[in-house]
Amino acid sequence: MPLQIGSVAPDFEAETTQGKIKFHDWIGDSWALLFSHPKDFTPVCTTELGALAKLKPEFDKRAVKLIGLSVDPVDQHAKWSEDIRETQGAAPNYPMIGDTDYNVSKLYDMLPASTSGDPSKRTPADNQTVRNVFVIGPDKKIKLVLVYPMTTGRNFQEILRAIDSLQLTAKHRVATPSDWKQGEDVIIAGSVSDDEAKKIYPDGWRAPKPYIRIVPQPR
Incomplete structure (x- = not known):
């Protein structure tokens, strides 16, 4: 395989x-x-x-x-x-x-x-x-x-960018959008329910659609 x-x-x-x-x-x-x-x-x-x-x-x-x-x-x-x-x-x-x-x-x-x-x-x-x-x-x-x-x-700047995303998403229950760079907004992972998200992000989130919940990058 x-x-x-x-x-x-x-x-x-x-x-x-x-x-x-x-x-x-x-x-x-x-x-x-x-x-x-x-x-x-x-x-x-x-x-x-x-x-x-x-x-x-x-x-x-x-x-x-x-x-x-x-x-x-x-x-x-x-x-x-x-x-x-x-x-x-x-x-x-x-x-x-x-x-x-x-x-x-x-x-x-x-x-x-x-x-x-x-x-x-x-x-x-x-x-x-x-x-x-x-x-x-x-x-x-x-x-x-x-x-x-x-x-x-190879584009090693892209590889560094991808590693930043991998390390961030390994630590926090978020995903990174297209072309994301360190410090930019992220997306709450789909595995996190709205009830859970309210506890993690008490200030709420921006949602252009119910399945796209945008928050600042966790620190």
Whole structure:
């Protein structure tokens, strides 16, 4: 079965540029962003890894750990890191998994279970399905999945915005509307009855329709 939102993120052990990890232990009580790349030394991914390195303080503020993945070995990641520093102004400051046995890519349904062989012989097109973003909560469950084609770079500002929503809605019984940003009004979750909502929001709410109950963002 494909991984779905709410599924437990598969645990694994892997070699990374920062040493061997056991994924669930590495996450600990934090959130995690697992993002994958089809091949080292590819142009779009080079820009993404540099952009994410620059944005790491924003993820740190949200208690989100970053970890990348490619099927190339860890020593290749280290060489690629120098190119990223030179061309993007920042090198990865988070671990990168060397998934040379395709174990993680298979666990996360990015490559078929039948995939085998020397990863150096595979082209980016062979691995084009390894372009995913998984946001994983402290409960080790998948909260969000995004899949990008090779020709479209990821929008990490949108990923940060989505994480803000995920963290807010995990703590409060609300939902966020289209294009919501931190500090803007939110919607009382449909699972909250009007009687419950009156206790939580004694000042009431704005309701253009009975099923759309708008309140300020909880603090």
